[in-house]
Amino acid sequence: MSLAARLMRALTDPDFALEDGHLDLSQVSEEELGSLLVAAYRVDASATHAMTMARFAVEDAAGERQPRYTPDACRRMFEALVEKCEKRGWADLTLGLGALERCTGPLPDVSEPARTLVGFWLEKDTVRQPYALLAVAGLAGDGTLRAAVERLSRDVGPIVADEIAVIAGLAPAEQALLSEIARDHRFDSPLAHAWRRSADNPAYVAFARRALEAAADRTDAIRVGEIPYRADKAFTDREITSLGQALRVALLRDEPWLPELFERLLPGVALAPTAAKSLPSQALLYEVVRAAQDFPTPELVTAIRTVRRTVRHAGVPKQLDKMLKKVDAALAERTDVALRLPRLEFDTASVSGSAAGGVLRRTAGDYQAVVMVTETATLTWEKEGRPLRSVPAPVRRDHAALVKELRDLVKRVNAQLVTLLRALEGGFAVEAVHSYGWWRTELAGHPLARTLVRRLIWEIEVAPGEWRAVLPEAEEHLPDAPDDASVRLWHPLRSDPHAVRAWRGLLTERCIRQPFKQAFREIYLLTPAEERTRVYSNRFAAHIVHYRKMFALFRARGWKSDLLGPWDDGDGDEAERTLAAGEWRVRFFHTWADWAGDDELASTDQVRFDRRVEGVWREAPLADVPPLVFSEAMRDVDLFVGVTSIAADPDWTDGGRERTYWERAGFAELTESAEARRDVLERVLPRLKIAGRCTVDGRFLIVRGDLRTYKIHLGSANILMEPDDSYLCIVPARRSGDGKVFLPFEDDRLSLILSKAFLLAADTEITDESILTQIKRGA
Incomplete structure (x- = not known):
């Protein structure tokens, strides 16, 4: 009996015994997996051990692969959804729509179970998965669809009603695609590929703009008194969910009209028209920031920081600061937009020297403020051209607002420079390429970016496939090249060892300090041991680390990981980061180990890589990972272990296995x-x-x-x-x-x-x- 047949028997026959142990479903076809998933969905909490084990194995395999469904399996999936609704009061409608999307034959007639599902939901006070419900209603016929539209549009306001009408007017296939972003809760965000589908739908894109402009119009009306002000009541929960989805679609598309909208909408939701400390919609403000965590743009980050300085509610700035850390990390990963820096009235014309940065001058009575950008932005004061050690007393007294404005500007510029560097460094893994004309103006010549950019090594494509490496800081003039020539950051992995040594020597001789490690950057090549293990690396396994310090580094470097600890399901996790514009994922396994006094320890394990195939992550052999992606990912893991290992703790005195590790690793071969x-x-x-x-x-x-x-x-x-x-x-x-x-x-x-x-x-x-x-x- 084949594995697929044994699994189907285990899922449907309570008396069938399935051997314990790991079940390898790699030989099960995608169609067989689809049929098994339907049967697994019918397994409930009262099932036998064998049924539960088979169910988990099938669901895990479906999470890694893309099941396909025969027409009969599609029909049975809808019947299973009806059973779930009758038994448990709820069913995941997207499973039925997904089955139809990946049907291997003619679409079956599922109008009867679809009609039953819609009728079941329309009787409830709260409708979950409204987009999916509309798609299912469309399968049931025009009458059912009209009933669903009428029910979902009731007492939700014009923004949500507009959204419902737009979705109801789409073809069934387009409705099914949009159902993937129908979140049950606005704190959970679907995967990026689901948003991309929505961003490709012209009708939904048009709605997104109408919805966001309508929201800004409403806050304008509240500000001028046309709509009475009520704290945090400007928008309903359902409107906030719809607006959050609309904003994500617009942000993903990087719509040019968004910056002007931010200038209206964010102050409108954050500042009461009275002297009240409350907000017109604190919930929508936080939803905007969550959208920025998914698809940030420099303009939105700037708008959020501006509002953060003006909001009156004492607790909101603290919450925004926490959320902005994730926004900054996400912006650095979005290399296609993160390099877009505003000039903020800075100029370079009055500053001499090829490596000069930007300067901004403001007059305050007899004094002048000078904000200078070199490695960072700094604020100094002058009188008649002579620098002063501190802010003059007359300026503090008579121009307090200007002092605060300039200090905030310095913080803002420094935050943007940090983001710029993270984006440039993140561009290694995607092998980001820019046009020479844009690079010369917007990076090498930008008043805020130039001092950082000029100390990095760049490659210019002077002929097809022929790249010339240059360090602008060491050049008298930027090279001559056509505006459409390609430019990219130089990486030692693409260079021969002699050239790498030459660049390192030049930096040292001229005392040029790079904004991040480039010429001296570590490179990580596949080892013979990793060729043998094939799909995982043990290069950084079996280390004992200070866990909380490593967890903080995960966040700082843009990795996602659940917090571990001595609680249920807190013993192990896999920190992950997506690379190469979301096409690759690296996973670093680690487990919670023990307490050491007040400190928490963890042990490290394997590193694995996944490739996105048809919207699903699939584990990939290490040899298939692009060399730059592999090297940059392993460099991060080396950083995590090297910085947090107890071997680098000079006063480690505990005994046991930790002491044995400390003595071994503290003087081991060099990484x-x-x-x-x-x-x-x-x-x-x-x-x-x-x-x-x-x-x-x-x-x-x-x-x-x-x-x-x-x-x-x-x-x-x-x-x-x-x-x-x-x-x-x-x-x-x-x-x-x-x-x-x-x-x-x-x-x-x-x-x-x-x-x-x-x-x-x-x-x-x-x-x-x-x-x-x-x-x-x-x-």
Whole structure:
């Protein structure tokens, strides 16, 4: 008996025994999987162990693959939905519509069960899945569709009624496509591919604009008193859901009329027309920010931050700040729009030097404010051209609003620069390419972006397939090239080792500090071990890490993960991040391990990759992952482990398996990130005053002091002392490094290593008794 037949028997026969263990459904066809899914949907909570096990196996396989349905399976799916409604009071209508969409033959007549389903829902006070209900009603006939439209349009207001009418007028196939965004709850957002389907529907796109403009008109009317103000009552819950969906469609399409709409709608929902601290619609404001988390644009982020500064309710800014962290991370991933920076009245004409950034000047009485953008934006004050150390007292007294405005501007510019850098760096995985004319004006010549962009290495396609690498900061003039020539960021993975070494040497010699690690960027190539394991990597498995610190890094780097802990289903998760414009996904498995005092520990496991195929994630062999996608994903995982491993904790004293791991990993072979650290160290050491006391030997920086010789591990920064390799514990101060050593990129671990090297090279001058006691014990 085939596996498909055994599974069907297990799902339908309570007396059939199915062997325990992992069920591999890879050999089950997509049509067989569709029929099995129908049977699995009929399995309820009272089923036998074998039935439940088969159901979970089928549902898991359906989540990874795209089931297909015979006409008979489609009909049986609708019958199963009717059974669910009768037994449990609810059924997922999108399952029936999905079955019809992926039907392998002529569509069956499902009008009778469709009519039953619609009748069941129309009798309820609250209608869930309204879009799907309309699509099902269309299958039942015109009379049923009219009844559904009338019921769904009742007491919902003109915005929702307009939406219902638009959807009712679509063809059944288009209704089914839109049903994927019919959310039961506005806090849950469907996958991006469902929104893309909606964004391709002209009728729904037209509705989206009408709905959002109608919402702005309503807030305008509240502001001028045409509509009485009631706190948080400007829109109903149903309207907020519809407006949120309309906004996502418009944001996904990056509609040009949106920025002007934001200027009306956001203040309209956030500021009462009276002096009240309440909002016309706090719920819609939060829904707008949730939409920005899905499909952000620079203009919407700016509008949200503007409103955040003016809203009167004490709790709202705090909530917006939390939500904006996710918005900023999402904008950095949306590389097609994140590079669109406003100029904000900054100018470069009055600033000399090829690498000069933007400058903005404002007059305040006898004084002048100067906002200058170099690596970051800074605010200074001048009088008659002479710089002042602080804000002049007359300015603080007479121009307080201007001071606040400029300080907010500095924060805003700095936030935009952070987003720009994240977007540029995120462009590696999608191999983002720009036209030379646009790049020259909007990036290399932009008053806010130019100082960052010019310190990065770029490649210009001077002939088909022939790329020339340039570092604008080291060039007297930008290269001549046609406006339509292609430009992309240089990546060491695409370059030969000789060229990589040359770029690293140039940066070091000229003391050019890159805004993020590029020339010294680590590259990760497939290893023989990963070729053997084929679909997963154990390269970063079996590490013990500080869990909360790693969880924070997940969020900071745009990864999604559930919080783990000692509770049900809190023992393990897979952090994930989408790459290459949503075409690839990386998953990093980890499990909650234990407490260490007040700290929480986790252990790391496999890394796997999935490719999106027909809207569904399918696991892919590592060899099929594009090299840049693989390298950038593994670089993130290396960062998570390297920064949070307990091996890098200098005062770890706990025993047990954690101590064994600490002793092994704290002085282990170097990872790719530590290898890059060693390369930098070899280049900067000759420039240091302690150069004569330092050598790089394998995985260690050897420092010769007067009392002892020290070996600083280039991965963990842990220290061993010769001649007996005894451990030296030095807990770093809050400020590491001596602040004067040039590094071509920011690296906290390298700064820590150098600070320890400076300390130990002059070990006779150490005054800390805890350090001296350890050194003298075996000297």
